[in-house]
Amino acid sequence: AVYHGAALGTGARVAREAEVQPGVRIWPGRWVAPGALATRNLVWSGGGLPFAEDGSLEGRIGVDWTVEELLRYAGAAAAALPPGEVVVGADPGGTAPLIRELLVGGLRLLGRPVADLGSVLPGVTAWAVGHRRAAGGLQILRDGPVVRVLPLGPGGCPFGGERLRKLEQAWRDQGAALPPGEPGPVTPWPGATQAYLASLRAELLAEPGQRRQPAVELTTTPDRLPLLEEWAGALGFRLLRPGWDAGDREAGDPRAGEAGGPVAVAGKARHLDAGRGQGGGPAPVRAGIGALHPGWWLAGPTGEPLPEEVLQSLELLLACRYLPAGEPVPIPAAAPVALEAVCTGWGRRWRRVEPGEAPAEEPLRHLSRLLDHLALSGCGLAELLAGLPPVRLARATVALPWESRPRLLRALAEAFGEGAQPIAGGLRLTAPDGCTLTVLPVPHQPLCRIYAEAADRRRAEEEMGRLRQILGGLGQQVQEA
Template identity: 25%
Template sequence: HLRACTISRGTRVDRHAHVLEGAVVGALSQVGEEAQISPGVRVWPSKNIESGATLNINLIWGNSAQRNLFVQRGVQGLANIDITPEFAVKLGAAYGSTLKPGVQVAVSRDQRSISRMVSRSLIAGLMSVGINIQNLEATAIPLARMVLPTLAVAGGIHVRVHPDRPDYILIEIFDPQGINISKGKEKKIEGAYFKEDLRRAQIQEIGSVSYPSQVIETYSKGFAQHLNLPAIANSGSKIVIDYAYAVSGAVLPQLLTKFDCDAVVLNASLNQVSLSTPEREELLTQLGQVVEALKANFGVQVSANGEQLILMDESGMPVRGEMLTALMVNLMLTANPRSTVVVPVHASSAVEQIARRHDGKVIRTKANPTALMEASQTNPNVVLGGSEEMGFIFPQLHPGFDAMFCIAKLVEMLTIQERTLGEIRTELPRVSHRSYTMRCPWTVKGSLMRQLVENHPTDNLELIDGVKIIDTQSDSWVLILPDAGDPLVHIYANSNDRHWTDENLRKYRTYVQEFVEQEQGVESNKAEALL
């Protein structure tokens, strides 16, 4: 919505942004989705107004007006547009300024050239404030998390192409144990970044760079310690692993070969550009055909630099989504009765039904990686954490998501339990779990959550993350979950009764839509009057 304002050449204004009366936006600037520039504000050329940000003062000296640096999984943005070398240098300096001078930070990345560029810029920023670097170079993220505690570092940074957005870069910052940093730490870094409260080291205090060795060996040792090696060695298992052109020189096949497991590897070469969703689906179909043709025990497509996976059973049928979460919980609790699993708040209720079969316990957390990692580490007797959406955590190995160890665990448990993935699939509870994502402006999210809480009895509410409305009679629920990084809200409906799920998903979609329209009604009427 542009109202009596001036937009200069080469400026991009994204959808649902508002530039109000008398505002002037200089050339080659960008105004993100749902951003608002107030009346009379001047924006100098080549500035960036982030999605959801509100700008009330002239933007002259800074480069951007941002709502936050960190979103749900770290710092992310368009490669070489939002996440530039200049941005990365400043981010590295801001992070380093929150640490003591002279400490060490580990830096790792995926194998793509864009990630190398960004990681080198981060390293330059860290060194400029007196931080020493342990450069792990191209290292899968599970390996990086695992070796962090052995390096005596103050934290770590991992740079990769975003697993869900092939044109985005994702920068994650870890604590010394390999867990994503807390919200409090994120705010400290954001404070240093936005206030430009950056330390400057004297020439003799500039950080140094070293290159640790034995990273793969350290991971390999821990990997082997937490597996039943005789079971794997005697399994005669054959598995097919598809790397979807995202890695070269993969570590997992080398590890599995050591344990006498036959691993057939597909597409283990590197494309600098990530595959689109249709291309990944095409490879998944190909994977199913190969699994069936080779009579393999199962297949797996690995993504997210070694964190996430999709399974393919012995008949070439995919196991993904909530079914994958339920299958992993079932396998782990069958092997470890009376244990605990940690899942995000929106996971299917099949998890609780499986836990009851095995006298297990379920802990639900906020729908973000840090909450899952912390709960998996701090609660006793946890054998599994995570979900198909983010990956699976095996806290006895390291605190992060690890598709590689998950594959080895699958071989071990299927061998010991003498079952196939197809057989386990038939044992899973039949739960109807559906979701829908819709737009919800930043300014409306808070009032929507308050309205939901006020309109439902307290006894029927669960407020771990978002608002979960529970129907105790039918053991069903609806969850309205605001998105942490975009002007969106996610609606989840879960029940043993498909009709209940469909009806309530439809009901709350209408509820949210009407509420958003009502909240924006006055503004919409004004816009129509102007037109």
């Protein structure tokens, strides 16, 4: 979607499910990836910020950015991290290994000790940062010629808040200055994937002999298949017909064929049959691991990918089952209120976490927990999903000028009175009929994300429209004042 007031230069392309917000300018030849939210000008020259709102850098080396800009980004990311080791890992294939070597070399020149993981599965780098108690990390994801460099803070958490501010400031200051002295040491860790798989295996509850059903059918990029086969073999799962993540490609995208697979015009998983498997047993679990974003999707009973809020509920249920007893379950600040009932039902404590505090996405950990849980319970995925609390959510992103943000939020809280509750990073508002509204200003951007949660989707959409009207009216009052 390209909103009114946005401008696209010659040759600029916006993928399906991507959004270009009002007033944003996309320079000629630039690419807005699937699912991305363009909230600021995509220039990548003349002082513009080349990275996304989570601090990641995405593009093609030699086309969208130069080697010098990549090294400058490594310096800026290092400047945003505390002292200590930086972990670097990358997808296999394409330019990802080359970029990993460049980043490792650049960090060493800055005097940073580096742990080089080599080619690893998505999520391994984030796990390794916490496992090694490193200062942070850089995870390199690949989809054809396009590469995304994702910065990670302590504990493997994605950048957010103060760390994003430091990253932006360091970029504007031309990265980190090279200190005098010897280059930092590099520690190769070729066994990182095996160590990660051992951590997954130790977490699971079912014995290998119990994992007869269900099998899993995964779609991902072709270069990851050997690593995924290693994952399935190490944990005792059956991997069926592994393929590639063609659903992330848009029909007509000239880069589509470079990933080695066809273009899925109908979208992810629509061709899948979610009926019973052979012999009347549970059908295989059908899932996919994103190429440029380290998330996952899961096909529901209809064969369509599950909505984000349902997938969040499922992830939370699995966290309640597998996290150590006594450890609070983290719930993202923007996640629906209904998810809290999942934790309560399991007798688990929970806590809301801001962006930058939540652990990085580990798709294989979620998938491993799911398969293990299904093996133990003996039920199919449909039965498991039926037991989740219903979540009906509407969401939108609206403009929120910098100068009016504090007064606007105060006015909004006053308008809802006792129904307003401060939460991490924003406000939660409760209407008289129980409809819940979450207002989360985007850090360091003149935008605000709003979520409406109600008993049915129509009611959620109505409340979303009402909140947008309130925000518009209050914004005008604040500007006039």
